[in-house]
Amino acid sequence: MRPGLPTAAETARAVRAGIQVVRTEVLPRAERALGVARARWLFRSFRLGHGVAAYGTVSARNDGHAELGDKLTFLGGMLPTSVACYEGARLLVGAETQFNYGVSLEAWESVQIGARCMFASFVRVSDRDGQRISPIIIEDDVWVAHGAILLPGVRIGARSVVSAGSIVSQDVPPDSLAMGNPARSMSLDLVAREASSA
Numbered sequence: 001m002r003p004g005l006p007t008a009a010e011t012a013r014a015v016r017a018g019i020q021v022v023r024t025e026v027l028p029r030a031e032r033a034l035g036v037a038r039a040r041w042l043f044r045s046f047r048l049g050h051g052v053a054a055y056g057t058v059s060a061r062n063d064g065h066a067e068l069g070d071k072l073t074f075l076g077g078m079l080p081t082s083v084a085c086y087e088g089a090r091l092l093v094g095a096e097t098q099f100n101y102g103v104s105l106e107a108w109e110s111v112q113i114g115a116r117c118m119f120a121s122f123v124r125v126s127d128r129d130g131q132r133i134s135p136i137i138i139e140d141d142v143w144v145a146h147g148a149i150l151l152p153g154v155r156i157g158a159r160s161v162v163s164a165g166s167i168v169s170q171d172v173p174p175d176s177l178a179m180g181n182p183a184r185s186m187s188l189d190l191v192a193r194e195a196s197s198a
Helices: 009-041 188-197
Strands: 058-062 065-069 081-085 090-093 106-107 110-113 124-126 136-138 176-180 181-186
Touching: 009 058, 065 081, 081 090, 081 176, 090 124, 090 188, 176 188
Parallel strands: 058 081, 065 090, 081 106, 090 110, 106 124, 110 136
Antiparallel strands: 176 181
16 A cells, blocks of 8 residues: 555545535535525515525415515425415514424414414414404414414413413413413413422
8 A cells, every 4th residue: 555545444434524514514505595495486475584494385375464584494294384364464474483384374464473483383373263353473482382273362472382282362471381272371480490399
């Protein structure tokens, strides 16, 4: 073997390192770029912030005034997500909010969602329930867990959590946990104290 030439083991290590770089850096950037291009097409009738990405199937309809903030993400999965803003309605979604698959988001009058919120799969948010139409407001940093339903007229306070399968028919104060059907709220501080004393 000539001096200065890499051994077979060194070559193999270099190839593995190159593959790892592709997996961890190049592919995620490429996937994000494709997701952003896809979102531009899907939400072409919306007012769209910078870096909105759609990875899964999304049904999008805007007959009113709909705005999606910067760096929103629509994840892919088994079922499509549906986003609809009907005639005369307003739909506003803050920056860095994330929607899992199967979410249904409908604005008949007004739905406002703050920044950095997370929506798990199969969440339903609609300001119309067949009997009435009333605005929904979801403040910043709210997490809505799997299968939860937010009914017309509710306000979810900042940093609150709506537990899986809950049906929210009344306001949830900030820093609260809402759970049940109909959902009842309790302070997240109280929940944390009870958990630490158990």
